[in-house]
Amino acid sequence: MRILYGVQATGNGHITRARVLLPALRAAGVEVDMLFSGRQPDRLFNMEPFGDYRTCRGFTFVTDAGRVRRLGTLKQSRPLQFFRDYRCLDLNGYDLVLSDFEPVTAWAARRQQVPSLGIAHQYAFYHRIPGTGSAPLLKWSLQLFAPVDEAVGVHWHHFNAPVLPPLVAPSPYPLTEEEGKILIYLPFESMDEIRYLLRAFPEYRFRIYCNIPAPETQGHLEFEPFSREGFQQDLCSCAGVIANAGFGLCSEAIQAGKKLLVKPLQSQIEQRSNAVVLEQMGLGRVMPSLETEAVEDWLALGSGTPSPWPDVATALATWISTGRQVPIQVLTRELWRAESGNMLSLC
Structure with missing residues (x-):
């Protein structure tokens, strides 16, 4: 064939x-x-x-x-x-x-x-x-x-x-949890708004994947260029994931047992529906916009449980x-x- x-x-x-x-x-x-x-x-x-x-x-x-x-x-x-x-x-x-x-x-x-x-x-x-x-x-x-x-x-x-x-695919690396390490993938959001959102949480390490040519560090914010291998390593070792409501990453986070906070892409019915399903099934939290209070409440939650597909x-x-x-x-x-x-x- x-x-x-x-x-x-x-x-x-x-x-x-x-x-x-x-x-x-x-x-x-x-x-x-x-x-x-x-x-x-x-x-x-x-x-x-x-x-x-x-x-x-x-x-x-x-x-x-x-x-x-x-x-x-x-x-x-x-x-x-x-x-x-x-x-x-x-x-x-x-x-x-x-x-x-x-x-x-x-x-x-x-x-x-x-x-x-x-x-x-x-x-x-x-x-x-x-x-x-x-x-x-x-x-x-x-x-x-x-x-x-x-x-x-x-x-x-x-x-x-x-x-x-x-x-x-099965998690390619051992599933661990580095205290305070949060993985960020918000490619549709303003980078200035992301920085402003995370400024209130200096006790956490935010690993942010975005369209840049080389890694950068700004205090507790660690910016990384797109990399499939690097992203998978961080996904397996982080304490939680903040992302848009895309299906692929949410599925990987659920499998790895990582707590999940999503901000759906506005005017996109697929992501809006994904957010509804995540909340209904108890698989993640949703914030309609980039809100400091929503992040604070979510960070206080405990870890999830790995659930292999x-x-x-x-x-x-x-x-x-x-x-x-x-x-x-x-x-x-x-x-x-x-x-x-x-x-x-x-x-």
Whole structure:
């Protein structure tokens, strides 16, 4: 089997999922080529595991001070470039297009009538997920953005739908807890506002990952350039995580048992829903804006408990490589049953 695997690269969550699923597919004997869109190629990092991958412009959103800017997003979109990209993408020789909410490969597959499969957090919103009631056109907009023949969503709960647990690799380093060490990943927020927020807590060490060329230290604030390995080391050793409400990092923090405080990206329905689910399931605290009081209350909380996710990647890779003969509902039940030993068990 030969697959073209398209990954939305706007955030790191999609890429993190691909880092888990790609080796599982290759281990199952599948030949996989990679395509990434939604980010400038020079802003991708630690991409060696993907080999000789391709990039396209695709679509992304423009943010400013923690909010999606709809007008700016519209202005920077290049629909004619997207049209050319998906029409020129040659899918000859591929048995399947796999899309992690990546529009170029999804639309190319539809145009050339190549079978397509979507695996992404966004596809969970094809079903009734808490926090989405104010977006009646959500499913339609998702189908328009990256249409696939079969859509498989992932989430922290099944919600009585064929939704899988997150695709997360086991923690790569020993799980420890350095007292007072807090990991910060707020790429959509103003750096000045982050500094102002954290100034009131000099007794803590804040490890802040951001778009800088080299490490910097400003008192109790430690700024680090983007690094997959360095970030994973800090995630495994920190006492807690403050982040936007992206699905990938929250899933890793839950697995590692790190207490979690999220500030959802405003005007972004996915993150708003994620925040609702985190609170409803007792998996994290939410602050609508960068608030000192919310951080103070959260810092006083105790540690979490590690909660490993099942091996979704291997199960999916086997399912795909054997022709998806078993209905996705069966695979869903099996994987959530494997989760029944911890706090996210089936009711």
